[in-house]
Amino acid sequence: MIEFEHINDAVISPILQQLYSKSPLVHCMTNDVVQTFTANVLLALNCSPAMVIEPEEAEQFAAIANSLLINVGTLTTDRQQAMKRAVHSANTAEKPWVLDPVAVGALTFRTRFCHELLGLKPAAIRGNASEIMALAGNSLGGRGVDSLNSTNDALPAAKSLAKQANTIVAISGEIDYVTDGKRTIAIAGGDILMTRVVGTGCALSAVVAASCALSGDRLQHVATACALMKQAGETATQRCRGTGSFIHEFLDALYQLNP
Amino acid sequence: MIEFEHINDAVISPILQQLYSKSPLVHCMTNDVVQTFTANVLLALNCSPAMVIEPEEAEQFAAIANSLLINVGTLTTDRQQAMKRAVHSANTAEKPWVLDPVAVGALTFRTRFCHELLGLKPAAIRGNASEIMALAGNSLGGRGVDSLNSTNDALPAAKSLAKQANTIVAISGEIDYVTDGKRTIAIAGGDILMTRVVGTGCALSAVVAASCALSGDRLQHVATACALMKQAGETATQRCRGTGSFIHEFLDALYQLNP
Amino acid sequence: MIEFEHINDAVISPILQQLYSKSPLVHCMTNDVVQTFTANVLLALNCSPAMVIEPEEAEQFAAIANSLLINVGTLTTDRQQAMKRAVHSANTAEKPWVLDPVAVGALTFRTRFCHELLGLKPAAIRGNASEIMALAGNSLGGRGVDSLNSTNDALPAAKSLAKQANTIVAISGEIDYVTDGKRTIAIAGGDILMTRVVGTGCALSAVVAASCALSGDRLQHVATACALMKQAGETATQRCRGTGSFIHEFLDALYQLNP
Numbered sequence: 001m002i003e004f005e006h007i008n009d010a011v012i013s014p015i016l017q018q019l020y021s022k023s024p025l026v027h028c029m030t031n032d033v034v035q036t037f038t039a040n041v042l043l044a045l046n047c048s049p050a051m052v053i054e055p056e057e058a059e060q061f062a063a064i065a066n067s068l069l070i071n072v073g074t075l076t077t078d079r080q081q082a083m084k085r086a087v088h089s090a091n092t093a094e095k096p097w098v099l100d101p102v103a104v105g106a107l108t109f110r111t112r113f114c115h116e117l118l119g120l121k122p123a124a125i126r127g128n129a130s131e132i133m134a135l136a137g138n139s140l141g142g143r144g145v146d147s148l149n150s151t152n153d154a155l156p157a158a159k160s161l162a163k164q165a166n167t168i169v170a171i172s173g174e175i176d177y178v179t180d181g182k183r184t185i186a187i188a189g190g191d192i193l194m195t196r197v198v199g200t201g202c203a204l205s206a207v208v209a210a211s212c213a214l215s216g217d218r219l220q221h222v223a224t225a226c227a228l229m230k231q232a233g234e235t236a237t238q239r240c241r242g243t244g245s246f247i248h249e250f251l252d253a254l255y256q257l258n259p
Numbered sequence: 260m261i262e263f264e265h266i267n268d269a270v271i272s273p274i275l276q277q278l279y280s281k282s283p284l285v286h287c288m289t290n291d292v293v294q295t296f297t298a299n300v301l302l303a304l305n306c307s308p309a310m311v312i313e314p315e316e317a318e319q320f321a322a323i324a325n326s327l328l329i330n331v332g333t334l335t336t337d338r339q340q341a342m343k344r345a346v347h348s349a350n351t352a353e354k355p356w357v358l359d360p361v362a363v364g365a366l367t368f369r370t371r372f373c374h375e376l377l378g379l380k381p382a383a384i385r386g387n388a389s390e391i392m393a394l395a396g397n398s399l400g401g402r403g404v405d406s407l408n409s410t411n412d413a414l415p416a417a418k419s420l421a422k423q424a425n426t427i428v429a430i431s432g433e434i435d436y437v438t439d440g441k442r443t444i445a446i447a448g449g450d451i452l453m454t455r456v457v458g459t460g461c462a463l464s465a466v467v468a469a470s471c472a473l474s475g476d477r478l479q480h481v482a483t484a485c486a487l488m489k490q491a492g493e494t495a496t497q498r499c500r501g502t503g504s505f506i507h508e509f510l511d512a513l514y515q516l517n518p
Numbered sequence: 519m520i521e522f523e524h525i526n527d528a529v530i531s532p533i534l535q536q537l538y539s540k541s542p543l544v545h546c547m548t549n550d551v552v553q554t555f556t557a558n559v560l561l562a563l564n565c566s567p568a569m570v571i572e573p574e575e576a577e578q579f580a581a582i583a584n585s586l587l588i589n590v591g592t593l594t595t596d597r598q599q600a601m602k603r604a605v606h607s608a609n610t611a612e613k614p615w616v617l618d619p620v621a622v623g624a625l626t627f628r629t630r631f632c633h634e635l636l637g638l639k640p641a642a643i644r645g646n647a648s649e650i651m652a653l654a655g656n657s658l659g660g661r662g663v664d665s666l667n668s669t670n671d672a673l674p675a676a677k678s679l680a681k682q683a684n685t686i687v688a689i690s691g692e693i694d695y696v697t698d699g700k701r702t703i704a705i706a707g708g709d710i711l712m713t714r715v716v717g718t719g720c721a722l723s724a725v726v727a728a729s730c731a732l733s734g735d736r737l738q739h740v741a742t743a744c745a746l747m748k749q750a751g752e753t754a755t756q757r758c759r760g761t762g763s764f765i766h767e768f769l770d771a772l773y774q775l776n777p
Binding site: 290291292293295296332333334335336362365366367368369402403404405455456457458499500501502503504506507 | 543550553554557558561562564566567568569570571572574575578579582583596765766767768769770771772773774
């Protein structure tokens with residue numbers, strides 16, 4: 001029998017409070033499509049985003065920021081070099097970094113790079129089911145950026161990946177799972193509409209990076225990041241009339257979480 | 260006497276249904292300014308966007324996706340190389356690709372590149388009147404990204420371009436024309452407000468790319484893409500209080516087309 | 519005793535009218551995060567944005583456009599080369615160009631570049647207090663892209679920078695100051711919420727670039743750009759329910775300024 005931990009407002013509330021008061025400066029090296037939305041999601045939660053991509057600057061800034069996000073969505077050779085320098089710099093400065101392995105498995109170039117990054121001690125990895133299974137070596141990836149698997153399917157892969165890379169793995173889907181290979185937290189909620197606007201997953205990875213800058217139980221922090229986004233997704237779904245109004249209702253809902 | 264075909268709901272409705280059920284995976288190589296909006300427009304129509312730009316990956320992905328969009332809005336030397344590899348790969352895999360020749364004519368570098376691409380069998384070309392005239396060699400282009408000509412002025416150029424490149428040409432404006440050089444479909448509607456937010460034209464080109472992945476009468480499919488965007492533009496204009504609310508009303512209107 | 523000029527509707531109104539009727543074509547070389555918002559802000563004010571970044575094209579286009587914006591937010595080595603060619607071309611064609619020194623001081627690479635640009639006769643410089651102080655050599659910069667200083671603290675640095683580079687300096691904050699080193703205009707208003715969405719400062723710099731394309735008293739034009747954005751920020755704050763709806767209310771408010 002598999003058992004999961006659950007989180008509730010008693011867990012979430014003080015973590016959200018810590019997020020607001022610390023206001024982590026998150027160095028986002030993310031894809032070209034989601035930069036604005038990612039920045040606005042972090043700002044809605046009173047965090048401070050900064051996108052710095054030139055190799056020399058990325059190395060310098062990763063040591064200054066509170067945490068680093070690596071998202072391979074629109075990876076290029078140049079960006080890859082900058083990302084590696086940033087990751088090494090973050091590790092030297094003991095700043096946590098988070099990997100979002102967008103579309104890993106389907107594309108050779110980024111798959112090679114993500115496997116290389118696995119050895120560089122990510123604090124957390126956040127992806128959809130197909131991505132996590134591909135990264136763990138259990139599948140060939142999804143359809144473009146979309147998952148073809150459920151998070152239940154991917155949970156064994158997530159646990160083995162977490163153990164192998166000594167990290168926390170978050171799988172996003174109808175139910176999110178956050179696991180370190182031993183403990184697993186399940187987070188229900190959200191809405192399918194979240195997959196009909198671009199960037200909710202990528203922005204979640206940025207919030208995961210922000211949460212990794214907090215002190216305390218990191219597994220709960222990452223799970224809280226997932227829970228906050230699911231809550232905002234539910235609220236936005238109730239209030240919107242389509243995917244356009246979903247976007248601003250989602251940001252408003254995050255903003256209104258203000259403790 | 261020039262005569263045009265027209266399209267109506269009886270034509271549009273089954274094409275929209277096919278678009279929803281097939282949910283084409285569209286490989287978008289587009290400019291930096293419109294990536295988010297383009298992705299959200301495709302998602303609102305239940306299509307699946309993916310932006311992949313590294314040369315090796317772009318080549319690999321163009322063979323996987325259902326169609327490819329090439330938009331030269333923020334062309335660079337690197338991106339040009341990646342685009343060429345993607346186009347050749349799409350052609351080899353018999354996947355349709357669409358050209359959006361943003362600001363062609365006014366700028367030498369992209370004009371040279373667009374002329375080179377004309378020989379590589381685009382399934383469709385979508386631009387404003389000045390762009391289509393410049394691409395056909397009949398003018399020097401518009402003012403930046405804006406058209407200085409009406410689509411009526413550009414129709415002869417569009418027809419000759421369609422014949423010359425053996426493709427479909429769509430000209431956007433007060434009246435859109437979609438032509439293969441012999442048949443021409445005219446699409447009225449839309450609103451001038453569509454030119455006061457960035458990316459409606461570029462996003463239309465992505466929907467044209469999605470429509471080219473469907474089976475049937477491609478001329479009608481491309482005209483349907485134009486008609487859907489004009490319909491959403493009209494609805495959004497009625498509902499909005501300015502260009503900010505236009506953006507989400509436009510996405511909502513597209514989403515509400517759900518058959 | 520320090521005295522400031524103030525601006526009011528009698529000053530702003532004819533400048534806004536000129537902006538609308540001239541509809542400046544603004545060549546924006548800006549960072550990856552704010553491109554869409556910047557374009558939509560300019561379009562809301564009936565200006566015409568164009569993002570052109572390839573070195574050869576940037577050089578060609580800077581001579582065509584009415585003004586040029588250089589924003590170093592996501593500077594890279596390639597972009598730096600293109601920016602330098604664009605600035606030289608703008609100077610040769612006697613087109614004004616504006617510098618937005620995002621996060622200068624904190625990062626060595628862009629600091630070196632911004633200091634180099636200071637010698638190339640910018641028509642105006644727009645930044646937050648920490649950026650202006652860092653550029654003037656008075657501080658080490660802010661926290662990422664955020665200011666750690668008030669605009670009052672930065673005013674002496676702004677004046678000395680304006681004199682040194684023979685330019686106009688605009689400092690954004692609770693009170694904006696626009697100075698040429700002798701005259702200083704103070705602009706109150708706006709709202710702290712403007713710092714909780716990404717790109718309001720960067721977009722202001724684009725409006726400053728548009729305003730520099732007008733004929734007349736440039737100090738008043740730049741101050742008007744600041745005032746318009748503060749007005750829209752106030753209106754949006756009153757109408758929004760969070761940072762998501764702030765974004766479209768802000769664009770709507772700018773659009774509704776239509777003279």
